[in-house]
Amino acid sequence: MNLTLNIWRQDGPQAKGRMVTYKVTDISPDMSFLEMLDVLNEQLNDGGEEPIAFDSDCREGICGMCGLMISGDAHGPEKTTTCQLHMRSFSDGETITIEPWRAEAFPVIRDLVVDRSAFDRIIQAGGFISVNTGAAPEAHAVPVPKVKADRAFEAAECIGCGACVAACPNASAMLFMGAKVTHLGELPQGQPERFSRVVDMVSQHDGEGFGGCTNVGACSTACPKGIPLDVISTLNMDLRHALSRKA
Amino acid sequence: MTDKNAQLDDLSDGGSQPDLVDGSEEINPPVADAHAPAPAGAGRDGTDLFTPGEPIADTKAPAGPIADKWATRQFDAALVNPANRRKLSVIIVGTGLAGASAGATLGEAGYHVKSFCYQDSPRRAHSIAAQGGINAAKNYKEDGDSIYRLFYDTVKGGDYRSRETNVYRLAEVSANIIDQCVAQGVPFAREYGGLLDNRSFGGVQVSRTFYARGQTGQQLLIGAYQALERQVAAGTVETFTRHEMLELIVVDGRARGIIARNMVTGEIETHLADAVVLASGGYGNVFFLSTNAMGSNVTASWRAHRKGAYFANPCYTQIHPTCIPVSGAHQSKLTLMSESLRNDGRIWVPKDPADADKDPRQIPEEARDYYLERIYPSFGNLVPRDIASRAAKYQCDDGKGVGPAVEEIDAEGNSRMVRRGVYLDFAEAISRLGKPAVEAKYGNLFDMYQRITGENPYEVPMRIYPAVHYTMGGLWVDYDLQSSIPGLFVAGEANFSDHGANRLGASALMQGLADGYFVLPNTIRDYLAKGPFEKVASDSPDVVAARAQVTDRINKFLSIQGTRSVDSYHKELGAIMWEYCGMERTEVGLRKAIGLIRELRADFWTNVRVLGANEQLNQSLEKAGRVADFLELGELMCIDALHRRESCGGHFRAESQTEDGEALRHDDLFAYVAAWEWGGENGAPTLHKEDLEYEAIEMKQRSYK
Ligand SMILES: Cc1cc2nc3c(=O)[nH]c(=O)nc-3n(C[C@H](O)[C@H](O)[C@H](O)COP(=O)(O)OP(=O)(O)OC[C@H]3O[C@@H](n4cnc5c(N)ncnc54)[C@H](O)[C@@H]3O)c2cc1C
Ligand code: SF4
Ligand code: FES
Numbered sequence: 009m010n011l012t013l014n015i016w017r018q019d020g021p022q023a024k025g026r027m028v029t030y031k032v033t034d035i036s037p038d039m040s041f042l043e044m045l046d047v048l049n050e051q052l053n054d055g056g057e058e059p060i061a062f063d064s065d066c067r068e069g070i071c072g073m074c075g076l077m078i079s080g081d082a083h084g085p086e087k088t089t090t091c092q093l094h095m096r097s098f099s100d101g102e103t104i105t106i107e108p109w110r111a112e113a114f115p116v117i118r119d120l121v122v123d124r125s126a127f128d129r130i131i132q133a134g135g136f137i138s139v140n141t142g143a144a145p146e147a148h149a150v151p152v153p154k155v156k157a158d159r160a161f162e163a164a165e166c167i168g169c170g171a172c173v174a175a176c177p178n179a180s181a182m183l184f185m186g187a188k189v190t191h192l193g194e195l196p197q198g199q200p201e202r203f204s205r206v207v208d209m210v211s212q213h214d215g216e217g218f219g220g221c222t223n224v225g226a227c228s229t230a231c232p233k234g235i236p237l238d239v240i241s242t243l244n245m246d247l248r249h250a251l252s253r254k255a
Numbered sequence: 256m257t258d259k260n261a262q263l264d265d266l267s268d269g270g271s272q273p274d275l276v277d278g279s280e281e282i283n284p285p286v287a288d289a290h291a292p293a294p295a296g297a298g299r300d301g302t303d304l305f306t307p308g309e310p311i312a313d314t315k316a317p318a319g320p321i322a323d324k325w326a327t328r329q330f331d332a333a334l335v336n337p338a339n340r341r342k343l344s345v346i347i348v349g350t351g352l353a354g355a356s357a358g359a360t361l362g363e364a365g366y367h368v369k370s371f372c373y374q375d376s377p378r379r380a381h382s383i384a385a386q387g388g389i390n391a392a393k394n395y396k397e398d399g400d401s402i403y404r405l406f407y408d409t410v411k412g413g414d415y416r417s418r419e420t421n422v423y424r425l426a427e428v429s430a431n432i433i434d435q436c437v438a439q440g441v442p443f444a445r446e447y448g449g450l451l452d453n454r455s456f457g458g459v460q461v462s463r464t465f466y467a468r469g470q471t472g473q474q475l476l477i478g479a480y481q482a483l484e485r486q487v488a489a490g491t492v493e494t495f496t497r498h499e500m501l502e503l504i505v506v507d508g509r510a511r512g513i514i515a516r517n518m519v520t521g522e523i524e525t526h527l528a529d530a531v532v533l534a535s536g537g538y539g540n541v542f543f544l545s546t547n548a549m550g551s552n553v554t555a556s557w558r559a560h561r562k563g564a565y566f567a568n569p570c571y572t573q574i575h576p577t578c579i580p581v582s583g584a585h586q587s588k589l590t591l592m593s594e595s596l597r598n599d600g601r602i603w604v605p606k607d608p609a610d611a612d613k614d615p616r617q618i619p620e621e622a623r624d625y626y627l628e629r630i631y632p633s634f635g636n637l638v639p640r641d642i643a644s645r646a647a648k649y650q651c652d653d654g655k656g657v658g659p660a661v662e663e664i665d666a667e668g669n670s671r672m673v674r675r676g677v678y679l680d681f682a683e684a685i686s687r688l689g690k691p692a693v694e695a696k697y698g699n700l701f702d703m704y705q706r707i708t709g710e711n712p713y714e715v716p717m718r719i720y721p722a723v724h725y726t727m728g729g730l731w732v733d734y735d736l737q738s739s740i741p742g743l744f745v746a747g748e749a750n751f752s753d754h755g756a757n758r759l760g761a762s763a764l765m766q767g768l769a770d771g772y773f774v775l776p777n778t779i780r781d782y783l784a785k786g787p788f789e790k791v792a793s794d795s796p797d798v799v800a801a802r803a804q805v806t807d808r809i810n811k812f813l814s815i816q817g818t819r820s821v822d823s824y825h826k827e828l829g830a831i832m833w834e835y836c837g838m839e840r841t842e843v844g845l846r847k848a849i850g851l852i853r854e855l856r857a858d859f860w861t862n863v864r865v866l867g868a869n870e871q872l873n874q875s876l877e878k879a880g881r882v883a884d885f886l887e888l889g890e891l892m893c894i895d896a897l898h899r900r901e902s903c904g905g906h907f908r909a910e911s912q913t914e915d916g917e918a919l920r921h922d923d924l925f926a927y928v929a930a931w932e933w934g935g936e937n938g939a940p941t942l943h944k945e946d947l948e949y950e951a952i953e954m955k956q957r958s959y960k
Pocket of ligand 1: 547552
């Protein structure tokens with residue numbers, strides 16, 4: 009396959025970005041999207057031009073490190089991560105636009121690499137269960153009904169990639185946050201901190217510059233792990249409950 | 256390529272034997288001298304390439320019955336008054352299961368912890384990719400499991416090349432791990448009643464593997480990550496993401512800090528502490544293609560090795576039999592398909608190489624070779640990982656592989672096209688169980704396979720091939736997990752102690768969390784009780800020298816301005832390692848590899864092209880440092896493989912096999928840990944041996960026929 013790529017290049021956080029057009033030839037449909045970029049980078053390096061910076065690590069769709077806007081779609085046209093997207097999803101001769109995640113709370117570091125540390129700070133605000141090591145009760149002391157365990161699991165699958173934020177017109181991180189609140193809130197172990205957790209996480213979220221949720225649903229459509237939209241309802245319910253309890 | 260019938264005669268009889276490797280008439284040195292220094296160039300076991308050193312031993316495991324050792328050690332370890340803990344500092348490199356759990360626990364205890372990782376968040380460490388599960392001796396199924404049985408299985412599975420005391424402790428704390436993770440909210444699979452579910456794994460006869468669908472590593476890591484972030488909020492842990500440790504600081508013989516590069520700004524930072532923990536993972540990426548994350552590397556361990564930490568059993572690599580095969584030269588990494596597929600899939604190749612291109616469904620039964628079922632009738636497709644892997648390799652070497660032909664460098668250094676794949680066929684399972692049942696069992700895996708290959712495995716048999724998966728070697732540690740440098744502790748895949756020559760499924764996750772949650776916090780305490788150590792000035796000579804090493808190296812990479820990319824060197828190194836130090840090794844091949852690696856390394860340092868500057872995010876520069884270290888490690892792996900003239904675990908020396916081609920161990924000669932000391936820039940490494948003493952378990956040969 010031969011492709012034309014319009015790629016966002018930006019030398020550093022403060023530098024001005026620009027779109028640059030590259031051509032790649034002989035792309036195999038079996039290549040992953042990132043392998044296609046590897047090929048381009050070898051070509052650039054050989055020609056004396058600095059390779060394009062992009063993030064990836066596991067290349068198996070689980071670490072959440074990769075993430076590109078591909079012709080306007082977070083992670084591209086398929087419901088999967090960028091690393092698991094393959095070139096057979098594109099056609100010969102196509103022009104593809106590649107940009108970094110866009111959100112105020114995810115500043116660009118270089119080219120296609122953004123800073124998602126705001127997610128870690130949201131977790132620090134309460135996305136955990138307080139239990140010291142060695143102080144845990146025997147695992148079977150607290151049974152968890154299978155339905156609850158399954159729902160918790162489904163939410164726990166979030167890989168923290170940030171596609172939900174990138175896809176959202178308001179750059180809201182509600183799906184990411186809803187996933188964590190649901191994961192921990194469904195479990196008996198998560199109950200003691202359930203309501204303080206949601207309040208603290210939401211206030212951190214707002215402080216980081218993420219936008220509010222207006223129920224567009226683009227997040228869930230873009231999410232490579234299929235985190236359902238109703239985790240946001242769970243979050244809102246818990247938040248209302250917490251605030252009314254406080255008041 | 257090698258003579259499958261060649262045998263290593265009994266090496267213990269002190270007699271001589273013909274050279275079986277290249278058919279020459281060279282006579283072996285008598286065995287009594289097999290490990291004595293040989294005249295230059297003559298050592299059959301590589302003694303021309305290394306210097307024999309003093310034996311070493313673990314001095315930390317207490318005396319007494321094996322079941323009491325850990326309790327005794329915990330009791331004997333000195334205590335640190337809570338008020339003093341905040342004056343003590345620990346640096347932890349790595350936020351995988353080992354590093355994140357250690358960081359969370361030490362932070363909780365009140366020490367001041369600095370935690371480093373090269374990813375943008377601790378949650379992305381390579382541990383996240385583990386699929387299958389984590390073992391623990393809970394005996395929830397009442398099927399006869401116990402600490403002793405888990406201990407026994409792990410030692411046997413490791414082909415009796417792990418350290419007995421460490422493995423026993425691992426089994427002992429395993430049950431606590433599950434309690435800890437459940438309390439953190441890890442959503443393990445559950446039965447309808449709400450209790451935890453288990454499955455069995457990797458040839459073990461009891462059900463002791465806890466799992467969270469195919470995402471156990473992810474769920475465990477998220478648990479540890481959340482515990483770590485909780486400590487960040489509490490102010491005990493500071494995290495340094497997108498930071499890469501590039502040098503260890505050793506002052507007065509003790510590890511006192513690291514030099515790290517801020518990967519965003521290029522700033523070279525000095526971090527000092529009372530103790531340093533490396534939890535930086537394995538080095539499987541020396542092979543370029545592996546199931547490891549792209550960034551996994553050996554730098555942290557290798558820099559410590561060059562500063563005096565011994566590197567143990569570097570040649571022990573685990574090859575996993577069920578990975579998706581390479582599809583072309585562009586391939587950047589390999590994807591594992593869970594081993595559970597072998598429960599229902601049947602493995603075969605066409606009998607006639609001319610059928611390789613045919614649609615497999617058009618190949619009639621009688622033209623197929625179900626080679627595992629044929630050679631190992633009692634275990635069939637379920638033989639252990641090392642055996643299944645080697646068998647697939649032999650089929651492909653014989654030209655019976657399927658799938659796309661990929662370019663390889665052969666033993667003579669020429670390129671050739673080989674098909675590297677065998678069929679894993681579910682047709683029979685689908686007709687026996689029905690498609691919905693197969694879908695329910697393996698649906699995720701089938702989808703993943705289809706996404707990567709573009710083929711529908713319900714219709715066409717899957718193609719699989721072995722791939723590098725895990726490294727059992729690592730920095731040498733004692734029972735306290737302390738390396739040969741005082742104050743430097745090593746946890747998780749980065750150390751060597753628990754898996755011997757072969758790792759059983761579901762035990763790496765167990766080891767990472769055991770080390771981080773339960774072992775280190777107790778053993779490091781004994782060390783820290785002697786601290787705080789005298790303050791190190793940031794301009795002290797050792798610190799200045801370590802910084803200079805880092806900056807000189809970076810400047811060197813950026814100034815070479817050659818013609819070849821870093822990746823091209825990495826790929827070439829990987830091809831050499833896979834060909835000569837992969838599933839099957841021979842003396843001739845390993846010697847050849849060492850020559851090739853030396854040439855490649857020399858070329859790298861004069862001809863690599865790293866563009867850009869240090870003061871920016873520069874991924875080529877990051878890779879250059881990692882590949883430079885892999886180029887040194889690769890040679891040590893080959894030397895280690897060369898000197899170990901026995902087959903054990905995933906390490907198969909063609910010269911040491913039984914009459915029917917199975918791995919032949921030599922407990923009389925090689926029941927030791929090979930701990931290598933850095934020999935200086937152009938010097939030969941020194942080999943220290945730690946004899947493996949089995950008191951609780953008797954050594955036996957493995958057989959799967
Ligand atoms: C696909 C796959 C499936 C697996 N499945 C299973 C399974 O089912 N069960 C099982 O038990 N095991 C499994 N394993 C093995 C297991 O996942 C690993 O052995 C284990 O997770 C390693 O954990 P770790 O904490 O030692 O290191 P890692 O998780 O590799 O973490 C290494 C950390 O070190 C950091 N680091 C490395 N170098 C530096 C440096 N120089 N500077 C700063 N930071 C650095 C990295 O950023 C990372 O945070 C699997 C492995 C793979 C690849
Ligand atoms: S909710 Fe989905 S899109 Fe958002 S971070 Fe999690 S996995 Fe990514
Ligand atoms: S690189 Fe890990 S999810 Fe894509």
